[in-house]
Amino acid sequence: MKNLLKTANEKRAPLFDVTDAYRIVNGAADGFPGMTLDRFGDRFQVQFFGPEMLSRRRELVDAVASQFNPACIVVKERLSRAGKSLENAPMEIALGTREDAVGTVREGNARFHVDLLDTVNPGLFxxxxxxxxxxxxxxxxxxxxxxxxxxxxxxxxxxxxxxxxxxxxxxxxxxxxxxxxxxxxxxxxxxxxxxxxxxxxxxxxxxxxxxxxxxxxxxxxxxxxxxxxxxxxxxxxxxxxxxxxxxxxxxxxxxxxxxxxxxxxxxxxxxxxxxxxxxxxxxxxxxxxxxxxxxxxxxxxxxxxxxxxxxxxxxxxxxxxxxxxxxxxxxxxxxxxxxxxxxxxxx
Missing domain, CATH: 3.40.50.150 (Vaccinia Virus protein VP39)
Incomplete structure (x- = not known):
């Protein structure tokens, strides 16, 4: 799993000089079906849109922590047990504290506030x-x-x-x-x-x-x-x-x-x-x-x-x-x- 994360991150290399907020994993195309991983500076957001990776949730969090040494990892489940999409998704701080989920990111000449626990969306699409x-x-x-x-x-x-x-x-x-x-x-x-x-x-x-x-x-x-x-x-x-x-x-x-x-x-x-x-x-x-x-x-x-x-x-x-x-x-x-x-x- 760590190798898959490393490979996925390397695909985004053209963005490294532009921003520190980008998507590292976009589901099956990166080898992680039903799941996304977003980076917001040294804060990371894992979202599950399907059941495929849920059973490996702990393994995934550990792999993200080992590969990127983040200050915070927030996990959001975007589906119900019946498989329906949830807008008010359950959120869990898998690593770090509530305060660690808040910070700023850079994008070109701009800076933006983000809060991974505010809503489903941290503040920047x-x-x-x-x-x-x-x-x-x-x-x-x-x-x-x-x-x-x-x-x-x-x-x-x-x-x-x-x-x-x-x-x-x-x-x-x-x-x-x-x-x-x-x-x-x-x-x-x-x-x-x-x-x-x-x-x-x-x-x-x-x-x-x-x-x-x-x-x-x-x-x-x-x-x-x-x-x-x-x-x-x-x-x-x-x-x-x-x-x-x-x-x-x-x-x-x-x-x-x-x-x-x-x-x-x-x-x-x-x-x-x-x-x-x-x-x-x-x-x-x-x-x-x-x-x-x-x-x-x-x-x-x-x-x-x-x-x-x-x-x-x-x-x-x-x-x-x-x-x-x-x-x-x-x-x-x-x-x-x-x-x-x-x-x-x-x-």
Missing amino acids: LDMRHVRLEVEDRFRAMTGGQFNAGAVQAGEPFNANDKRPAQSFADINGPRFLNLFSYTCSFSVHARLGGAAVATNADISGKILDKGRENYALNGLDLRPGEFFRGNALEYVRWACKKGLKFDGIVLDPPSFARFKGFNFNVREHLMPLVSECAQILNPRGFFMVSSNYSEFALDSFARDVLDAVRSVHEKARTAWKRGQDIDFVGSGSTKDSCLVATLVEV
């Missing part, structure tokens, strides 16, 4: 790393490499029912970024590090947005007007459209299902109409990345549908790329717990 890094590069190209992190004024959340003019936000000069379903705001951190003048985050969870603010602080970024909005993405997009706000880059990375104030978001039903509405607040020569981990989407048809939705507003839009998970997700798409479709459109 590893399979979108390559897109986050590209977002930073794109804003750096827009600004000629000028990093703009100077203080403006204390950030204030925008309320969709707020009748005040958006002048404080609109008067900020420089390229703007919109991060919908923002989670802990990692895309926005990269955008700001690349030189975005403002990076707006929309998420239904105030707790999650607070974690985003912590990530801004960790990277020396001030909070600017309009950067944190607690509410659903559609609510914000319609508000922004009404106010005449425009963005030079948009990322739309929704969960498959979400619920907020009686509205049930279903990615199959609501994603493409939302893409069309987002396109209305995208500046010419801007970019728009749309992704989903819904396992029923096929990459080619997904990219085509996104392009058609954007072209309903920007006739000359084109697909810059379409792809799946980053290189540490070996065998991506072969199982429901390792799937992603993503496409980037330029207008």
Whole structure:
């Protein structure tokens, strides 16, 4: 087992200079069916998505400890005894303490807080790393490499029912970024590090947005007007459209299902109409990345549908790329717990 872990880790060697947060084992493709192993600095997360390796759980933990000398190992069982997926997975600290499960990781020029015991997700989705890094590069190209992190004024959340003019936000000069379903705001951190003048985050969870603010602080970024909005993405997009706000880059990375104030978001039903509405607040020569981990989407048809939705507003839009998970997700798409479709459109 140690040799399998060593071989799997060596496959990820191209990432070692980029980040210390990556997936070491991605299930059967790495010789560990039904199981994943993620590294977050010197913290390691083992997840069981099937029963295949459960009987060797102790052996596996010992092998990870011996091979990597971690500060902490957290084990999560993502399936019930009936074999059904669990979102509120049982968690066990197999090595270390509760305090050891918390720390920071590096990703390119950015740093992020992680907590392996907070929820199923530690605070950073590893399979979108390559897109986050590209977002930073794109804003750096827009600004000629000028990093703009100077203080403006204390950030204030925008309320969709707020009748005040958006002048404080609109008067900020420089390229703007919109991060919908923002989670802990990692895309926005990269955008700001690349030189975005403002990076707006929309998420239904105030707790999650607070974690985003912590990530801004960790990277020396001030909070600017309009950067944190607690509410659903559609609510914000319609508000922004009404106010005449425009963005030079948009990322739309929704969960498959979400619920907020009686509205049930279903990615199959609501994603493409939302893409069309987002396109209305995208500046010419801007970019728009749309992704989903819904396992029923096929990459080619997904990219085509996104392009058609954007072209309903920007006739000359084109697909810059379409792809799946980053290189540490070996065998991506072969199982429901390792799937992603993503496409980037330029207008």
